[in-house]
Amino acid sequence: ADGVFLNRQISVLKLLQHLNQPLVDSDLTAYKESFSPLNNLNRYRDAEVVKQYVGLVESGKLLHRDGIFGLFNPEHRQQMIVLFETLYGASDWDTFFKTAVWARDRTNPRQFLYAFSVALLHREDCRGIKLPPQYEITPHVFLTTDVVRKAYQAKMTRTPTVIPMKFTGSANNxxxxxxxxxxxxxxxxxxxxxxxxxxxxxxxxxxxxxxxxxxxxxxxxxxxxxxxxxxxxxxxxxxxxxxxxxxxxxxxxxxxxxxxxxxxxxxxxxxxxxxxxxxxxxxxxxxxxxxxxxxxxxxxxxxxxxxxxxxxxxxxxxxxxxxxxxxxxxxxxxxxxxxxxxxxxxxxxxxxxxxxxxxxxxxxxxxxxxxxxxxxxxxxxxxxxxxxxxxxxLPPYDVSELEFPGVKVEAVKVIGTCKASTPNQLITYFDESHIDLGNAVDTATHKQVVDIKAVVSRLNHEPFKYVITVNSKRPVNAIVRIFLAPKYDWFGQKVPLDAARWGVIELDRFPVKLVNGDTVITRSSDQSTVTIPEPKSYPELVNDVERAVRGEVDFVYDKHHRHCGLPHRLLLPKGKPEGMDFKLYVVISDFDKDVVSSEVNVDDLHHISSLGYCGVLDGKIPDGKPMGFPFDRRIPSEELFLTPNMKVVNLVIKNVRQKPVE
Ligand code: CUO
The missing domain is CATH 1.10.1280.10 (Di-copper center containing domain from catechol oxidase)
Known part of the structure; x- marks a missing residue:
């Protein structure tokens, strides 16, 4: 990443730190005095909206800093929109960021955060900038009260602490x-x-x-x-x-x-x-x-x-x-x-x-x-x-909409990468993750940093790969769609396809090129286009950028970075200790028929990350098929539905107590 980007990235990280308290970082506070939106009205798309926001601030009508911002509260939302439009309409990065600094200490913190985040996520000049995880910017709303209390105790006694956070409720529920x-x-x-x-x-x-x-x-x-x-x-x-x-x-x-x-x-x-x-x-x-x-x-x-x-x-x-x-x-x-x-x-x-x-x-x-x-x-x-x-x-898909003439899925195998892995059996487990609580308790002026974290238990799974053998009568572009559905219902009865289809979980969707004859497609689980990798924690992110500024490491600039996406850890459902039966569906469809425009090229789609559940930020979603295709409509006959370009295999998901050895 270049210097301009790194500078923007670090500025954003500094701005969001200790949001409940006034800014102290001297690089940023300098803007607070030297910049005023009203003196720069020509630097916004809509001067009226800027005046409106400043008017709200000056009249004291904005939600109090100590109040609780609710997006569904029409007044809170309207105020947030005025700030959003001000930030989004700033004509360049400089105006955008200085306005944000100006607004930060004058607006309710969560109201500010919301408007700022949405503006940042949509501004062209902010593409690739990473926001820290929400749960580390405003940890309070994500943590249980006892964890926050313990964190304060740790802070008072200056004891680095790891506080276990339990899920709410009790075993009686x-x-x-x-x-x-x-x-x-x-x-x-x-x-x-x-x-x-x-x-x-x-x-x-x-x-x-x-x-x-x-x-x-x-x-x-x-x-x-x-x-x-x-x-x-x-x-x-x-x-x-x-x-x-x-x-x-x-x-x-x-x-x-x-x-x-x-x-x-x-x-x-x-x-x-x-x-x-x-x-x-x-x-x-x-x-x-x-x-x-x-x-x-x-x-x-x-x-x-x-x-x-x-x-x-x-x-x-x-x-x-x-x-x-x-x-x-x-x-x-x-x-x-x-x-x-x-x-x-x-x-x-x-x-x-x-x-x-x-x-x-x-x-x-x-x-x-x-x-x-x-x-x-x-x-x-x-x-x-x-x-x-x-x-x-809607009418069920007919065979002509389901089939892909000349293309046949010969075999599907799912292989875990752990030592003791059995084909078509996957392992899930619970691991521990740390949430940095610096912003829950730290005072911005307090230089002495005490390391306080919460530790939470999270579902995770062993990495795995799909190996799919497809035979094609000609070289052709295709889209592979992979779904998972529980085989039995709560009563232990086999679920008929027409019932199961509404509960299928999308695991992946990606384009491939098929050659004439057999193509063996190998795809690893972590490439999934419904999930995103684990975000870096706030201090880690700061550290990475600071090191990149010093030239010690490279901070990868990814213009297409998305914050939206299922956490990769949750890709597979937990399954059962004794193993739980699922069906895995692989559907291969015709890329050239599915894409929204003939200009969409197979080779240009590799940057797409969490398309499955989060679509795209710019332009059109390349895959023009209805979301959930072909399971989104009724399936009157299983025999007619499963055309040769589809294959279903049995899969077992086993939940184990400890992370298996890779
Ligand atoms: Cu109801 Cu996401 O929560 O829409």
């Missing part, structure tokens, strides 16, 4: 068995970043066209639910039941965490019922959902102008995703409401719906924390069922 998944910090980070890359409040006038954002909303959450169900089956729990507006929310949840200002995240007891909020009733939810269901049944949505838009095609899901989420792109937010977003708020406020007790927002009201609550998956199962209704009304 069966849901506890899958807490390792919902509470995984990497999963929460992936989810938070997905919503930063595809904000529901993203306006059409911002540039960057957010290709298939509504469909991605469906698919990323659909996969999260499918994965949660596979984890549940791995732990002898039945698949998650959808929430219904009129039924009890059976599972409670106690986050055991506190906001930076000391207020506790509310706990929800078992069997709560949805109730009306002052501005939103449960009846509204039924009404909006009824309209959405009517739209699906009739095969079209009605736009705000009264036009009918057909859903009976491959783009129908995109319209529906925007409507259900509901994003600014919804064709008719007044008529269809904000079903999914409002459900997050209803759940978050369910213990104090009349706002009588000043209870702060629940975990469901922040994308950074939502997946901790089992109700997150129940809500998204409900939402997913709405999408399923639509997909089930």
């Amino acid at each position: 069966p849901e506890q068995r899958v807490a390792y998944f919902g509470e995984d910090i990497g999963l929460n980070s992936h989810h938070a970043h997905w919503h930063m890359d595809f904000p529901f409040w993203w306006k059409p006038e911002y540039d960057g066209d957010k290709d298939r954002k509504g469909e991605l909303f469906f698919y990323m959450h659909h996969q999260a639910v499918a994965r949660f169900d596979a984890e549940r089956l791995s732990n002898d729990l039945p698949v998650v039941q959808p929430l219904e507006w009129d039924k009890k929310i059976v599972e409670g949840f106690a986050p055991g965490a506190s906001y930076e200002n000391g207020q506790e995240f509310p706990m929800r007891p078992d069997n709560m019922q949805f109730s009306d909020l002052p501005w939103l009733t449960v009846q509204d939810m039924r009404l909006y959902e009824g309209r959405i269901r009517d739209a699906i049944a009739s095969g079209f949505v009605r736009t705000a102008e009264g036009k009918l838009v057909s859903l009976n095609n491959t783009v129908g899901i995109n319209y529906l995703g925007e409507v259900v989420e509901s994003s600014v792109h919804s064709v008719n937010p007044v008529f269809y409401g904000k079903l999914h977003n409002d459900a997050h708020v209803l759940l978050s406020k369910v213990t104090d719906p009349k706002l009588r007790y000043g209870v702060p927002p629940g975990v469901m009201e922040h994308f950074e924390t939502a997946t901790r609550d089992p109700a997150f998956f129940r809500l998204h199962k409900h939402v997913d069922n709405i999408f399923k209704l639509h997909k089930d009304l």
